Amino acid sequence: DTGVSQNPRHKITKRGQNVTFRCDPISEHNRLYWYRQTLGQGPEFLTYFQNEAQLEKSRLLSDRFSAERPKGSFSTLEIQRTEQGDSAMYLCASSPRDSSYNSPLHFGNGTRLTVT
Amino acid sequence: AQKVTQAQTEISVVEKEDVTLDCVYETRDTTYYLFWYKQPPSGELVFLIRRNSFDEQNEISGRYSWNFQKSTSSFNFTITASQVVDSAVYFCALRSAGFQKLVFGTGTRLLVSP
Numbered sequence: 001d002t003g004v005s006q007n008p009r010h011k012i013t014k015r016g017q018n019v020t021f022r023c024d025p026i027s028e029h030n031r032l033y034w035y036r037q038t039l040g041q042g043p044e045f046l047t048y049f050q051n052e053a054q055l056e057k058s059r060l061l062s063d064r065f066s067a068e069r070p071k072g073s074f075s076t077l078e079i080q081r082t083e084q085g086d087s088a089m090y091l092c093a094s095s096p097r098d099s100s101y102n103s104p105l106h107f108g109n110g111t112r113l114t115v116t
Numbered sequence: 117a118q119k120v121t122q123a124q125t126e127i128s129v130v131e132k133e134d135v136t137l138d139c140v141y142e143t144r145d146t147t148y149y150l151f152w153y154k155q156p157p158s159g160e161l162v163f164l165i166r167r168n169s170f171d172e173q174n175e176i177s178g179r180y181s182w183n184f185q186k187s188t189s190s191f192n193f194t195i196t197a198s199q200v201v202d203s204a205v206y207f208c209a210l211r212s213a214g215f216q217k218l219v220f221g222t223g224t225r226l227l228v229s230p
Contacts, residue, residue: 033216042120042207042220043161056216089159101213102149104163112159 002026004108006092012114013082020078021111025094032075033105034067035091036060043091049075082115089113118143120210122221129198129228137193137224139208145169147213150184150191155205155223164206167191198228 005024013019025032030051035043046065048056051072061067064082069075079086089112093105119142129135141150152164165175167184175182179196195202205223 031216033218040222042209042222043218044220045217048216058217091161093161101211101215102166102168104151104166105161105218106163107153107161109158109160 004092004094004106006090006108006111008111009109010112010114012116015084015115016081018078018080019082019113020076021090021092021113023075023077023092023108025074025092026096026106028097029094029106030072030097031095031099032069033093033095034075034077035093035107037089037091037110038087046077079113082113084115087113087115118145118210118212118219120208120219120221122206122208122224124224125222126225126227129226131200131228131230132197133228134194134196135198135226135228137195137206137208137226139191139193139221141189141191141208141210143210143212145212149211149213151209151211151218152182152191152193153207153209153220155207157204161207164193195226198226200228200230202226203228 007022032049034046037043047067049069064080067077089110091110093107121140148169150167153161155161181194183192205225207223208221210219
């Protein structure tokens with residue numbers, strides 16, 4: 001169990017540029033989640049995958065945001081035409097196959113995005 | 117709608133003091149799950165405890181204890197004899213059965229000084 005891995009740890013970009021983050025969940029975890037955390041706030045749910053299927057999306061996930069998990073393993077989160085309001089910590093989490101609703105999520109260290 | 121309120125933004129204590137972090141939740145669902153997570157400066161959210169809505173037993177784990185009261189919709193967390201390593205942001209979170217979304221409170225920053 002090597003934990004949830006996220007890359008890069010930090011990303012600084014200029015407004016209008018596209019960015020992509022990667023998340024590698026704990027191996028054999030088939031459930032994967034993306035959250036966004038702004039300064040002084042708790043994490044907010046963005047989207048959920050079960051294997052390669054994206055089953056839930058938050059209204060926070062505007063059309064500039066897209067998440068994929070093509071082979072049911074790692075996932076990418078892309079933000080197009082970044083805005084200053086996108087500056088936040090993007091957290092990825094995973095949970096095991098057949099986990100129930102009371103199962104905790106295992107979080108990564110996050111990717112901190114700064115849009116200048 | 118689901119909501120988690122952590123009214124304490126920041127708490128400062130001196131080492132060895134006891135400290136209680138408050139959490140109040142709102143949900144219309146009858147089956148739900150409550151969690152506490154710790155977020156140290158490194159950023160990773162670390163799971164501490166979970167409680168099911170139908171299990172109101174309080175729990176103690178070492179220096180940590182949790183008090184779940186359904187009547188007041190509260191799930192408070194107490195650290196006994198706090199240590200400097202306890203300094204972190206603590207989040208309370210709620211999840212309803214049938215939903216993958218975990219709803220977090222705004223967190224309480226705990227500062228434990230030597």
